[in-house]
Amino acid sequence: MSERQIAPYGSWESPITSDLIVAGTVGLGQPSIDGNDIYWIEMRPSEGGRSVIVKRDSQGRIADVTPSGFNARTRVHEYGGGDFVVRDGELYFSNFSDQQLYVQRNGGPPERLTSTPNMRYADAIIDDQRRRLICIREDHTVAGREAVNSLVSINLADDKDAGAVLVSGNDFYSSPRLSPDGARLTWLTWNHPNMPWDGTEVWVANIKDDGSLAHPEKATGGNLESIFQPQWSPRGELYFVSDRNGWWNLYRLNEAGATEPVIEMEAEFGMPQWVFGMSTYAFESAERIVCSYVEKGIWRVGTIDIQTRKLERVESSYTDISYVRAAPGHAVMRAGSPTEPLSLVRLDVKPHEFEVLRRSNNIEIGIGYLSQPETVEFPTEDGLTAYGFFYRPTNANYRAPVNELPPLLVLSHGGPTAASTTSKSLTIQYWTSRGIGVLDVNYGGSTGFGRAYRDRLKGEWGIVDVDDCVNGARYLVARGDADPNRLMISGGSAGGYTTLCALTFRDAFKAGASHYGVSDAEALAKDTHKFESRYMDGLFGPYPEAREIYYSRSPINFTERLSCPAIFFQGLEDRVVPPNQAELMVAALQAKGIPVAYIAFQGEHHGFRQAKNIKRALDGEFYFYSRVFGFEPAGTIQPVEIQNLAASSPLQNG
DSSP, X not given: OOOOEEOOTTOOOOSOOHHHHHHHOOEEEEEEEETTEEEEEEEEGGGTTEEEEEEEOTTSXXXXXXXXXXXXXXXXXXXXXXXXXXXXXXXXXXXXTTOOEEEEOTTOOOEEOOOOTTEEEEEEEEEGGGTEEEEEEEEOOSTTSOOEEEEEEEESSOOSSSOEEEEOSSSEEEEEEEOTTSSEEEEXXXXXXXXXXXXXXXXEEEEOTTSOEEEEEEEEEBTTBOEEEEEEOTTSOEEEEEOTTSSOEEEEXXXXXXXXXXXXXXXXXXXXXXXXXXXXXEESSSSEEEEEEEETTEEEEEEEETTTTEEEEEOOSOOEEEEEEEXXXXXXXXXXXXXXXXXXEEEETTTTEEEEEEESOOOOOOGGGOXXXXXXXXXXXXXXXXXXXXXXOOOTTEEOOTTOOOOEEEEEOSSXXXXXXXXXXXXXXXXXXXXXXXXXXXXXXXXXSOHHHXXXXXXXXXXXXXXXXXXXXXXXXXXTSSOTTSEEEEEETHHHHHHHHHHHHOSSOSEEEEESOOSOHHHHHHSSXXXXXXXXXXXXXXXXXXXXXXXXXXXXXGGGGOOSOEEEEEETTOSSSOTHHHHHHHHHHHHHTOOEEEEEETTOXXXXXXXXXXXXXXXXXXXXXXXXXXXXXXSOOOOOOOBTOOTTOOOTTX
C-alpha cells in the first residue's frame, strides 16, 4: 500500500460523492409477507422521490408493482406510513397526488376505489369476511377546520361515500387490527395535547353482523402511558408494548382481562410512532415471537418463547432493526449495521440465518474509507449523562499534518422525539472521508434509553438538546479529537431548531446548517398541521399561556446574539415547517452582515426526496463550510452564493 498523502482536514479527495449517494440509494420500508411473496416500498430519489411498491416472489424475482404515474404514499399526519396492504395478491394503496385509495387485482392496472376529494387514508387492514378495508381516514373537506380523524370501513366492491365511520370523536386513531377469528377489533387512540409517545389507549370492540362495532371499551393505556403496536396472537390474545415500567416492554392481556408482562427489561421494544405501520415484533407461530429491541442506541434481534416468556438473542451484526414481520418459519425486517446499509433481510428462525433480499444501495466502498462509530457517553448538565456516536475522519489515502486537529460536525437528529442509529450512512461517510469528524448525538429526549431519558425534554426543548450537543462537542475537544475553532452543527426539522438555538444562544459552534428547521417556535405553534399542532405543549408549554417561553427560545427573536455563519435549506411546499421560518431568519442575518446562504427547493415538502436536491443540499453544506473555514475541497463542487462573505476572504478559525 502506498504511503498516505499529507493534506489538511476537509481537503481529502473521497470516492463517496453526492452523485454516488443519490444515484445508487433508495429508501426501503413497510415490508409485508403475503404467502410466499414479500412486498415493500422503495422511495426513489432518482424518480423524483416516488414511492414504489415492489414484490419479490417465491423464486426470488423482484419487480415493481406500482406502475409509472402512481406514487404509493399517504399524507395522513403529513408523515404518512401504512401506505399499502396486500392479501392473496390483492393490493390496496394510497396514491400521493389525489390521496385516494386504489386497488390492483391479479397484477392488473390500478383502479380507483375511493373518489371523495380532500380525504386521506392510511394504516389499512383487509377484513376478508366482510369484503372491506378498515383504515384511518383524515377528513380535510371543510376549509379552515382542523382535520377530522376517524376509523372507517371501505367497501371493496365500490365506495362512493369515502367510507362508513366505525369510531370517531377522538383526535387521533391508529393500528386497527382484527382478531384471528374476525370477531373483534382493536385500535389505538389518543387526544391533544398528547403525542403517541406520551399517552395512548388501546380499545377493543366486538364486530356485529352488519360490520359495525358493539361494546367498545378501553382495554389498557392512558394519558401517561404510551402503548405501541397492539397485536392479536394466533390464539386470540391481545399483545402490546407499554412503557408503564419506564421502558417500552412487551405485555399481554390474559383471559381474565388483566395485564401481564411478557418481557420486562431495561430495553425498548417500541419506538415513537411518527408514521403508521411500525412494528418491532411479530408472531412467527402460536409458540414464538420474533422481535427487535434497543439498548443504549443499539438494536438487537431476538425470539420469545410464548409459553416460558424467555427471550433468546439472535446473534447478528445488525444494529438498526425495524419493521419486523413474520410468517411460519421466517421473519422479514429492515436492518442495517455500521458496515451494511439499511436492507430488507429475511431471518430463518430455526437456524438463525439471515438473507439479504434488497439493499438500499449496492455501493461498494473500500473499508479504508469507512469510519466506524464509537459509542460515547459524556457528562452533561445537572450531573447527567448523554449519548452519541462518534465517527473519526477516515481515508486510506490521506493523513492530516502533524498537530492539526480535525473539524467536527455535530448532527442533531429530528423529531425531536427520535434517535440516531449506527446503520451505515454514506452521508456521514461523505464527511468523514473528506477529513471531518462527525458526532451524531442522542440528546436528552431521544428514544431508546427509557421514558425518563425521553422525558428530559419535557418543557426543556431548546435547552436540554442544545446543552447535550454542546457538551458532546466539548467532550471530544477535551479528548483531543476535535478543533475547538472548527466546530459545526447541522440538523433537519427539529434538529434544525436545535442547530439554530445552539448558534444563537451558545458560543461553542462556529458555523451551522439548518435543513427545514424551526426558527420561530411561536409561528410554528400558530401554523402547522394537526398531528403536531399541540406537540409543543409538552416541549415548551401550552400556547398562548406559555407565550413568553416560545418567544425566549425562538432564535428569530435574538439574531443579535448570532455571530457565526449559517446556511439554510428549505422545501417550498413544506407544511410542517413553512418556508417563512427560514426566510425570516435569512433576512435577519443578511441585515446584520453575518455570512448566510439560502437554498430553496420548488416541489419539496418536509424533507428532500428528489435526487438533485439531496445532492445540492449535501454539496452545498460542504461548500459553505469550506468557504467559512478556508479549506480547499477536492474535486468540483457547485458553488453556493453566500451573502456577506467576500469570495477572497474566508473566515479562518471562526
